[in-house]
Amino acid sequence: MVTLEELKDNCRQILKEGKVKYIIGYKRKNGQYMTVPAFLDRIEEVDHLVWDPSCIYNLVRYLRDEKMRKEKEKEPDTRPVGVIVKGCDSRAVNILIQENYITRDDVYIIGVSCEKSGIVDEKKLTKKFAGKDIRKLDFAGNGKIQVTCGTKNSVVPAEEILADRCIECTIPTPIVFDVLFGEKTDREVPDPFKTIKELESFDTTRKWEFWKEEMDKCIRCYACRSVCPMCYCDECVADSISLAVKPDTTAEEKAHKIRWVEKSPVISENFNYHLIRAMHLAGRCVDCGECDRVCPVDIPLRYLNRKMEKESLDHFGYTAGMEPEKPTLVSCFREDDPEEFIL
């Protein structure tokens, strides 16, 4: 198991040595059992660092902010940023390296293994402990989570309150790291694609009806895109204005920018946006599940991305973020690639 004190000691050490600019980790939200992202640049702040099943965030997303900040500065501090990553998050770092978005030297990776557990789905947790005053969550080892309500501790099997993605996760240990806490764990999952099994069995009409209803809910707050570590484009096709406009962009270039997706939150445009996003994540999504978690209207976005992951695996034997030195799925060609779906 990860020992929090060891993790903290390491963080204090690297801050003290000036090895990193700051560390992105987790801290408790004011008086609550859930955490929020923490940006630690002083040694004493490390006291507040937390690692428990409430660490739901994929912090790799904040490397994009760091990159943007660095690009604006005249004399940027080029030291790496420390980031705490779970198994899935570490694969996101790998993809950013693989796609030349960052280099390995930009980041000091502090890996934490989820071992046989993972992070909670707050909805499942609050349903199971409805009316109880949840104070704290802890890993209890061996696939169990301890939930402290008031002064009472209950130990429950993790899968009762884990996020679906953690239940289906086969890679709980970080793939890439500078330092690793916790044990490297192999996890047997009987059906890693269970989530989409039922949906896959629907006929086209029923699938259409299902998604039509879901897409109708979308309010286009773009939280799914904003939280995604892979959605780092300066210019997103979903925006009607290009952020890549520079002072020397000509009026003609601006006028010729095509608006692919209307701002109106109507079914056709919502579909357009979400399908573009799903396609752009094919072979890149690491199933950190953040898009699904943040959606304020509960659109099951994981279904879309999980399906693309399954396609990548079934057709090309490719799992995203495992080998950063090899080309990405969509930028390579192998002679034995299947082509039965090419018309």
Added chain:
Amino acid sequence: MEKVLLKKDLNSWAGKLGSYDIYAPFKSGDVWGYELMENQAEITLDYPNTAIPPKKILFPQREVLFEFEATQEGGMEIREVLPDDTPKIIFGVRSCDARGLAKLGKISQGGIEDVYFTRRRNQTVIAGLACHNPPSPYCFCTSVGGSPHSLEGMDILMTDLGDAYYLESVTEEGVKLMGSAEGIVTDPDDKQKADKEKIHSDSEKKILLDISDMEKINEALSEIFDTGLWDRESLSCLRCGICTFSCPVCHCFDVNDEIIRTHPLKGKRVRTWDNCQFPDFTMHSSGHNPRSDKASRLRQRVMHKFRYFNENCEEFLCTGCGRCIEKCPVGIDIVEVLEKAKTYEK
């Protein structure tokens, strides 16, 4: 006018309101929202609060302003599109959200009248619901001039007495609507009146968040415009639109042309919700962006709500519903930011 309606009769009252479009809280999956009810029997007021406030009924996320079509003579024919004038009732609106609608009403009258909003508001009756318990641990209506049973923006306020609702009319429209319940409602007795008063005063004490010295917030905010507080507090911001889209008073919008056909040109001019937290919100055509970082965008959200609007209209552009805190995917808390703003040392 004050009346008492048995809970079991709510649906039969709604049944008498056939000429109205009835909106009420409706749960889809785990998410509550206001929906147009086709079946009165499904109306329930036993709900915490909706994810998206009722502003979406009066100020829909998408509004067609007018349609245009090129004529054979080389001109352009423009056809105004106005909201249909079916009268509406919204049941179960919480006090914070009704105050939000009242604030939107004032904004819609400022400068050029927003005819789309006004038209809808004028044909809508708000039959709101007082809170027993705060629907969210993040409620702070009492800190921003409201209360769990505020009448502002209501036409009728309903208070849950257990087996019945205590109805109070606030406006003429409210009196008219309550008149339609004649025969179903009774006059309140002294006990019911006392019960209602007690529920109201108790509910105020149950609000967990309390921001002190709100009268000094304007001054505090004016002193910290150029400080590192905003950088610090916005570090985790994702630049998504949840906080403002779920806000009962945020009202910024964008206007775009949706082209149906290019030759000859035909299309619609459409207004959609926009959002000061999106990076492209303030993007100039030159490529310059005056609010190009998260810090300046968070500052704008807080300053607009608690300083600029306060200076212009002597009230906050916030009703303390707590949605932006509860829904923020990374736990940014506007109350916490205000507390820090008050004590920030430069």
